[in-house]
Amino acid sequence: MGKYLIKRLLHGAVSVIIVVGIVMVMVYSMLDRSLIFGADPNFVRQTSNTRTTYTYLKWEEYGYLDYVTYQDWLGEITRNGEIDEETRTAVVGFGRKPENDSEQVAEYVAKFTEYYQSQGYQVVRLDAKMNGRMPVKGGQQALFAFRDKPLVSRIVKYFTSLVYIDNIHRAEEVQGERGLTFTWHDPAYGGEKLSPAILGNGTTHKYLLYMDDQFPFIHQNFATINLGTSYSVNTGVDVFETMTKSQGSYVKSTVTYPTGLVEESADDLHSATYMQGSHEASELNQARFTDDYTNISTAKNGFSKMGYSFVIGIISVVMAYVLGLPIGLLMARHKEGLLDKLGTIYIIFIIAVPSLAYIFAFKAIGTTLFGLPGTFDMELGGRAMFVLPVISLALPSVANLMKWMRRYMIDQMNSDYVKFARSGGLSEGEIFTKHIWKNAAIPIVHGIPGSVLGAMTGAIITERVYSVPGAGNLLTEAINKYDNGVIVGVTLFYAILTVVSIILGDILMATVDPRISFTSKDR
Amino acid sequence: MDHDLKNLGIPEEKLFSFHKHSELESEKITAPRYSYWQSVFRVFFRKKINIAILTVLAIVIAFAYIYPAVTDFDPYKNLLDPNAKHLSPAQAIEKFGFSMEYILGTSGSGKATFDAIWNGAQISISLALICAAINMTVGVVAGAIWGFSKKVDAVMMEVYNVVANVPYILLISVLVLLFTASFWTMVFALTVTGWLGIAYFIRTQVIIIRDREYNLASKCLGTSTIKIALKNILPFMTSVIVTLLATEVPSYISYEVFLAFIGMGISDMSLGRLIYEAQPAMVTPGWELEFWSPVAVTAIISVVLYVVGQNLGDASDPRTHL
Numbered sequence: 149m150g151k152y153l154i155k156r157l158l159h160g161a162v163s164v165i166i167v168v169g170i171v172m173v174m175v176y177s178m179l180d181r182s183l184i185f186g187a188d189p190n191f192v193r194q195t196s197n198t199r200t201t202y203t204y205l206k207w208e209e210y211g212y213l214d215y216v217t218y219q220d221w222l223g224e225i226t227r228n229g230e231i232d233e234e235t236r237t238a239v240v241g242f243g244r245k246p247e248n249d250s251e252q253v254a255e256y257v258a259k260f261t262e263y264y265q266s267q268g269y270q271v272v273r274l275d276a277k278m279n280g281r282m283p284v285k286g287g288q289q290a291l292f293a294f295r296d297k298p299l300v301s302r303i304v305k306y307f308t309s310l311v312y313i314d315n316i317h318r319a320e321e322v323q324g325e326r327g328l329t330f331t332w333h334d335p336a337y338g339g340e341k342l343s344p345a346i347l348g349n350g351t352t353h354k355y356l357l358y359m360d361d362q363f364p365f366i367h368q369n370f371a372t373i374n375l376g377t378s379y380s381v382n383t384g385v386d387v388f389e390t391m392t393k394s395q396g397s398y399v400k401s402t403v404t405y406p407t408g409l410v411e412e413s414a415d416d417l418h419s420a421t422y423m424q425g426s427h428e429a430s431e432l433n434q435a436r437f438t439d440d441y442t443n444i445s446t447a448k449n450g451f452s453k454m455g456y457s458f459v460i461g462i463i464s465v466v467m468a469y470v471l472g473l474p475i476g477l478l479m480a481r482h483k484e485g486l487l488d489k490l491g492t493i494y495i496i497f498i499i500a501v502p503s504l505a506y507i508f509a510f511k512a513i514g515t516t517l518f519g520l521p522g523t524f525d526m527e528l529g530g531r532a533m534f535v536l537p538v539i540s541l542a543l544p545s546v547a548n549l550m551k552w553m554r555r556y557m558i559d560q561m562n563s564d565y566v567k568f569a570r571s572g573g574l575s576e577g578e579i580f581t582k583h584i585w586k587n588a589a590i591p592i593v594h595g596i597p598g599s600v601l602g603a604m605t606g607a608i609i610t611e612r613v614y615s616v617p618g619a620g621n622l623l624t625e626a627i628n629k630y631d632n633g634v635i636v637g638v639t640l641f642y643a644i645l646t647v648v649s650i651i652l653g654d655i656l657m658a659t660v661d662p663r664i665s666f667t668s669k670d671r
Numbered sequence: 672m673d674h675d676l677k678n679l680g681i682p683e684e685k686l687f688s689f690h691k692h693s694e695l696e697s698e699k700i701t702a703p704r705y706s707y708w709q710s711v712f713r714v715f716f717r718k719k720i721n722i723a724i725l726t727v728l729a730i731v732i733a734f735a736y737i738y739p740a741v742t743d744f745d746p747y748k749n750l751l752d753p754n755a756k757h758l759s760p761a762q763a764i765e766k767f768g769f770s771m772e773y774i775l776g777t778s779g780s781g782k783a784t785f786d787a788i789w790n791g792a793q794i795s796i797s798l799a800l801i802c803a804a805i806n807m808t809v810g811v812v813a814g815a816i817w818g819f820s821k822k823v824d825a826v827m828m829e830v831y832n833v834v835a836n837v838p839y840i841l842l843i844s845v846l847v848l849l850f851t852a853s854f855w856t857m858v859f860a861l862t863v864t865g866w867l868g869i870a871y872f873i874r875t876q877v878i879i880i881r882d883r884e885y886n887l888a889s890k891c892l893g894t895s896t897i898k899i900a901l902k903n904i905l906p907f908m909t910s911v912i913v914t915l916l917a918t919e920v921p922s923y924i925s926y927e928v929f930l931a932f933i934g935m936g937i938s939d940m941s942l943g944r945l946i947y948e949a950q951p952a953m954v955t956p957g958w959e960l961e962f963w964s965p966v967a968v969t970a971i972i973s974v975v976l977y978v979v980g981q982n983l984g985d986a987s988d989p990r991t992h993l
Binding site: 643 | 848849921932973977
């Protein structure tokens with residue numbers, strides 16, 4: 149079994165990598181990349197050569213290509229020590245036309261060109277656009293190199309940076325000695341409460357291990373998941389963080405800053421990450437912090453996107469199984485009876501009517517007849533706003549489970565062992581609950597991990613109709629905003645969930661039914 | 672036994688008489704004539720509800736395909752008339768005089784809701800039928816090959832695992848952005864990977880039937896694989912295929928509505944697009960009809976197509992023909 153599972157997981161991993169590769173080809177190569185400027189107000193303001201350089205700069209930010217300007221390159225080799233600062237300042241300004249370059253500049257321009265062309269880059273030099281003796285607005289000369297990121301290196305880089313392992317050499321320069329310290333009294337709580345924590349100096353995160361009152365109570369930052377940085381949906385934030393970060397309005401609490409300053413604030417000190425030079429840069433930071441770990445996120449009262457989706461999803465999944473299975477069982481038990489007929493009509497209704505239509509119909513009924521809130525409001529809170537989304541999400545799953553439960557039960561009803569049990573004098577009730585149910589439930593069990601994990605991804609229509617701030621719309625939002633990082637990250641997340649839930653389903657099925665075995669040896 | 676008969680005194684000739692072999696008589700079959708499709712329709716029309724539903728289907732088809740052809744629908748007719756927008760049926764009839772097109776009022780851009788619905792229905796039904804036809808044909812053929820060949824199975828399972836994981840919405844939106852959001856782009860987007868699911872379903876069915884004894888016997892007798900597929904397995908699968916078709920057609924209508932709702936639908940005024948554009952009218956008192964009438968028509972079309980398909984699927988199962 150173990151060997152088989154490893155094989156399955158490896159197969160799954162290969163599929164996931166191919167899926168990510170296909171999606172990368174789709175978003176980075178097949179789509180027209182000039183579309184990202186459609187909604188960019190800065191793009192129109194750029195003219196002439198600066199518009200060209202702006203275009204390449206943006207394309208680099210969105211992850212389409214590698215883009216290096218001559219100035220960047222000079223800065224880079226100065227840092228490496230190849231040339232000194234003096235030479236850099238001497239050669240950094242290049243002529244409006246190649247003919248105008250001084251000898252020394254021409255030498256470095258040639259070096260730049262040669263170096264990047266050997267790397268497969270394309271080197272572009274834009275001559276200054278002149279209006280008489282003055283360059284036109286935005287018509288300054290430009291020299292840069294660019295290349296499309298090759299797919300293989302893009303995939304390799306993506307998967308190798310998927311898990312970010314923090315260590316004490318991550319930060320560039322720190323005050324004091326690099327290292328980890330363990331404390332029984334977390335300084336974020338004023339240093340008196342007993343709460344063990346591991347703090348790092350030189351790491352990206354200040355708190356590597358800490359406890360708080362949020363689920364799952366013990367948190368770690370040694371390894372963080374990095375699905376890809378968002379560009380336009382949630383600028384600069386990782387996709388995984390976008391999905392898991394809490395939303396809503398600030399929750400203030402008494403915060404003791406490292407300097408000893410006590411304030412009412414929503415800052416979550418546990419989220420502190422390193423930001424070079426930030427301590428020096430602002431007076432506020434100097435009043436609060438003693439080092440460069442000043443990049444802090446805030447505590448909010450709502451769930452995360454995934455949290456809302458999962459809460460709604462999981463309640464509806466439980467509802468669906470609790471309602472769907474017994475109703476399906478009763479429909480099979482009293483085949484052709486009133487319940488069976490009503491149930492069949494309901495199943496037909498759900499299958500045939502577009503989901504959009506019945507969700508809207510349901511919303512109308514729920515809000516007008518029962519006075520339930522029809523839109524989600526994080527500020528208002530309360531449990532009532534969950535009712536309609538949960539029910540709307542449960543309706544189709546109930547029908548689906550009813551349909552399959554009935555089908556499997558009826559298929560089992562004609563089998564020999566049931567006839568045997570009946571001839572042995574067992575009551576119908578006993579046959580149904582002890583014999584048929586157990587056999588009919590096997591294929592149903594296979595879908596349970598899928599529906600539980602699927603609850604995390606959210607539902608597009610339900611979340612839109614009730615304006616739930618969930619994860620379901622992340623993909624469509626990213627597509628509409630051409631946020632390639634998010635598209636790839638969300639796809640990877642979905643693909644992993646699918647692969648894992650199929651494998652878990654198989655395991656669960658094999659545990660429920662001892663006859664099922666995945667290795668030929670066990671048979 | 673022999674002995675006893677002789678004791679009874681009946682001569683052997685009276686017990687048995689020789690009969691001449693007749694070539695002509697042996698050609699006749701004693702079983703009653705059975706035609707598969709005739710029986711399908713006999714069983715189908717035996718249920719009175721089917722006749723009623725077929726009538727509804729005929730009316731829907733007539734409205735979707737004949738009505739727009741005979742009437743001249745101009746969606747921009749009242750665009751510039753500020754008094755023609757969001758009219759209730761009574762107001763519209765009062766304003767324009769009684770006419771079929773105004774019995775459901777007008778929409779936000781002044782177009783007659785009734786006409787818009789049937790023009791949209793034509794597009795949506797055509798899209799669903801074309802997609803279903805392509806996907807079913809490709810899916811059934813590919814699924815049969817997939818189920819028969821173990822080598823193809825190994826490769827296709829991997830392909831299926833990969834393609835099933837590429838988000839469908841992403842694929843469609845990429846295709847829509849690559850080409851234009853036209854009718855045929857949508858057909859392409861819905862069929863380019865849509866057949867895989869059907870092929871997978873058929874593959875499973877084929878594998879179940881493939882190794883049954885009668886097929887093994889047929890194979891032992893030297894029947895070619897193609898003949899086994901066409902003569903032994905395809906008739907067995909007819910009811911499965913028809914049932915599948917019954918769920919596929921409404922699912923494409925539903926999918927089209929869904930895509931239009933999330934803003935990735937086609938540019939033509941299909942039912943989905945109509946619902947999408949009438950969305951704000953849903954919550955505005957007095958305008959609800961604009962939103963609910965296309966929703967209701969979509970629901971009616973899907974239910975009718977589904978029920979007809981399901982009952983046809985039941986009727987095409989030979990076990991119901993007794």
